[in-house]
Amino acid sequence: MKLSKKSEYGLRALLELTQFYGKETLQRQQIAERQHIPVEFLEQILLALKRAGLLASRRGIKGGYTLIKSPDEITLGQVIRILDGPLAPIACVSKTAYQKCRDCPYASKLHCPLQDAMGEVRNAIADILDHYTLNDFAFGHRKG
Amino acid sequence: MKLSKKSEYGLRALLELTQFYGKETLQRQQIAERQHIPVEFLEQILLALKRAGLLASRRGIKGGYTLIKSPDEITLGQVIRILDGPLAPIACVSKTAYQKCRDCPYASKLHCPLQDAMGEVRNAIADILDHYTLNDFAFGHRKG
DNA sequence: AATAAAGTTGATTGACTCACTCGGAATTGC
DNA sequence: GCAATTCCGAGTGAGTCAATCAACTTTATT
Structure with missing residues (x-):
């Protein structure tokens, strides 16, 4: 992580x-x-x-x-995706770079426990980083 | 991530x-x-x-x-820390494996923007994974 | 036009990590 | 004692991370 x-x-x-x-x-x-x-x-x-x-x-x-863009239109999430790739801990729960999992015994099932857990994590990370702008970052955070 | x-x-x-x-x-x-x-x-x-x-x-x-322990006493967070190391995205915001950042221009300052942002992320991840037990994982999630 | 300062591009490197693999030793049940 | 199983340490090949380098293009100044 x-x-x-x-x-x-x-x-x-x-x-x-x-x-x-x-x-x-x-x-x-x-x-x-x-x-x-x-x-x-x-x-x-x-x-x-x-x-x-x-x-x-x-x-x-x-x-x-x-x-070139206003610092309140750029989020940390965008930046990290550009430089590091998707935020999701595993590809099968990524929203911006989804990939079906190969070789996973739950791939064909309706429901995968790992996807549930990691999906929650992904959403939590994205909720923070996709709302954290460069302005927040540079000048102190909104902290709603 | x-x-x-x-x-x-x-x-x-x-x-x-x-x-x-x-x-x-x-x-x-x-x-x-x-x-x-x-x-x-x-x-x-x-x-x-x-x-x-x-x-x-x-x-x-x-x-x-x-x-050897009851599956409702083991969390996903524990397991991942054992196998992958700390959950925190950077060492200087880890609670279980804190390390002072070297060479960071904010190391001596009271306040580091990156620490703020990544600290939030760390907490969000830990909040989920340290409360997600193997029972939740195997048999469907509490989802409070 | 010449020169120097700056960004652009692609290749290359060394160290390290990831995801395994292998060989053999120790333990247990029959 | 033999076969099945876990235990343990070492090794490996591919890939990634974090740079580094050399050569090239663009621009401002003189």
Whole structure:
């Protein structure tokens, strides 16, 4: 049940970008230093977030990265799915990346105990992460 | 955020053992067949559960495994911790295996955004899995 | 136009983990 | 004593994680 370094770094990078949203563009170098992330690894991560449509970038001198969407429209769940894949503990209870379980003795039955349990877990995780925006993350949580 | 095969198999094995609790002892072979688990891998898992105090075993002909604790005293959370380690997505929010984060720019600060978010997730997961007993698992869930 | 600074891309690496597999020793029932 | 079973440690092949590197393209400044 572990969060990868990739996602951790990704979230921390977005934390910085959220703080400068609408003000400045940040360069990998700056983000890496502020958050203690290896630059070249960070690069990969920023690129992935760019391809997913969260960031824009400019090359060359004075280049850098900016948030392209408002930080209250981006959730931690989205980010983690981009970098780590589905939130669900097992594929057969994923809503965004469902896969039928092969070789499971309950695959053909109507009802699987493991699916019940892990389905609950998946929903609990998604309920939190899909409502936790970058704004909540950077500036303190709504905590409804 | 994935559950390992080890834990999945472990839970499915315990599902069988719960169904025969107080009646028969089951052999690896039987459990493996019923749940489609590779026998030798299953062995490792059963051993780990034995060392953790959940199972008893007998060798030789007519040997096998039995639950040593009542299935309403064993939770899915316990089982997963034995086989997969802590439930928390990152070590610095684990209650059963806390580790201070190294190299995190917030390590010395009073407050870390990532800890807040992942702490919530950890609690949500633990709330479910630490109250989900093998009885619930095998015979249908309480669902309060 | 030249240069330097920055992002882009793909390949590669080393360590580690996951999911098994194997061989043999110890125990038990007959 | 023999066969069936668990116990235990070591090993393995594939894959993943976390980087790292080299080469390339784009941009601003001079």
